[in-house]
Amino acid sequence: MHIVLISTPIGFLGSGKGGGVELTLNSLVSGLLSLGHSVEVIAPKNSKLFKCNQKAKLYFIEGEDQISWQHQNYNSPVTIPDNSLLAGMLEKGIDIAKQADVILNMSYDWLPIWMTLNVEIPIAHIISMGSQSSVISNLISKVYAKYPYNFAFHSKIQANDYSFIKKPIIIGNGFKLENYNFLDSVNGPLAWVGRVAKEKGLEDAVYVANKLGEKLNVWGFIEDETYAKKIEQSFPKGTINWMGFLTTYELQKELGKCRVLLNTPKWNEAYGNVIVEALACGVPVVAYRRGGPSEIIQHGETGYLAHPDDKETLLSYVKIVKKIRRENCREWVEKNASTDIFANKVVNWLNKVIKEY
Incomplete structure (x- = not known):
């Protein structure tokens, strides 16, 4: 063709x-x-x-x-x-x-x-x-x-x-799965990946990190500078680690070191590429049950799904994310994506x- x-x-x-x-x-x-x-x-x-x-x-x-x-x-x-x-x-x-x-x-x-x-x-x-x-x-x-x-x-x-x-x-x-290396990093940091814009709901992920007393590594193109600054000013200084926009190869090297990816959209995502990228590296995903991600994530197997905008449940799932077998995440991608x-x-x-x- x-x-x-x-x-x-x-x-x-x-x-x-x-x-x-x-x-x-x-x-x-x-x-x-x-x-x-x-x-x-x-x-x-x-x-x-x-x-x-x-x-x-x-x-x-x-x-x-x-x-x-x-x-x-x-x-x-x-x-x-x-x-x-x-x-x-x-x-x-x-x-x-x-x-x-x-x-x-x-x-x-x-x-x-x-x-x-x-x-x-x-x-x-x-x-x-x-x-x-x-x-x-x-x-x-x-x-x-x-x-x-x-x-x-x-x-x-x-x-x-x-x-x-x-x-x-x-x-x-x-x-392309050979572009993603599996890492068994169960004690790594918290991750969030995406365009930094209102519809992506970054503030909810920062809320979870702040409640845990941890830093949140944020990768992605900052599309809305005003929105990004507003979030930064709403939480203790240093809660967000701005990691910038990386190529796929560089991103997966860093993402694989994380213990969980938080996904917090405020709109219906069509699919959720970053979720599959995380799973390909063996990283479980805790997300809202909204849009495409709710079809990708196998609740209790490759991550957890919270009701939309329920930050407290999101937080509770992050606390137990080590229960997820990271090999399950990679296996799902190999069979489906x-x-x-x-x-x-x-x-x-x-x-x-x-x-x-």
Whole structure:
């Protein structure tokens, strides 16, 4: 199969601004290449693919980033900036795709979904969020009526946000497991990983660390400086260890040393890449039973799930996390979330999309 892949229009690959989409894209490219498929990636200028993905052709596009729908109101109108990066990526993708089988879009935005109804080339969409926009959800419904196979989701709970989709295609996610080393560090520090933004709920994890009299190691791109400073000022100085944004290889070396990953989202995560990354290193996860993480974490086996926003229960589970056998965590990832498992699901789905046309 010859696949043209459209990247996120929020930050270049490697910047951390694109959140989990950056890792998902690289993992998928790796899996597709290992299965013998041809992949071309269209991404913002300065983007970098993992070294193992050098066989994929990479095209650079310049332009203005889109505003993330996570940071807009549900009823906000569509805004397309002048010199739009997303429009430029789509224009290039459609041109290249004349010689390909399918365009695979990984940006959650209105324009590529609208294009599905206006070009003859198959455009498949990996939807990376729950319903964050009325105008996008309404458009997905319209496209779905004509092309019911053109959308795939990371988790069932995410797909439930789109009630009009009767039989959602669930593809999960996958990771290159040789990039993650198993460590049996039962006495390590507390960890939190993610974009530092309001919807990620970092303050609840800091609350747990403060109650335990420990420091919390925080890895990730600080998207909202004001939010980060507000949290820092709300707790005793030094409670947060700001560790910065690291590459996958560097992150897993540090994450594996931790005894637990705290995951505290205030919104419905579509999947939860950092959870699987932690599990791949043998690190149990204590999280809220909200969004994709609630489908990934096996309560009592690979971590614990607390009711959403229940900080006290979250704290109680961290206190008993040593009961979790760390080998269980790695084994779950090997059986459910490798790049080959993920890529095979995507290929089976794309074959349905192509056949539809």
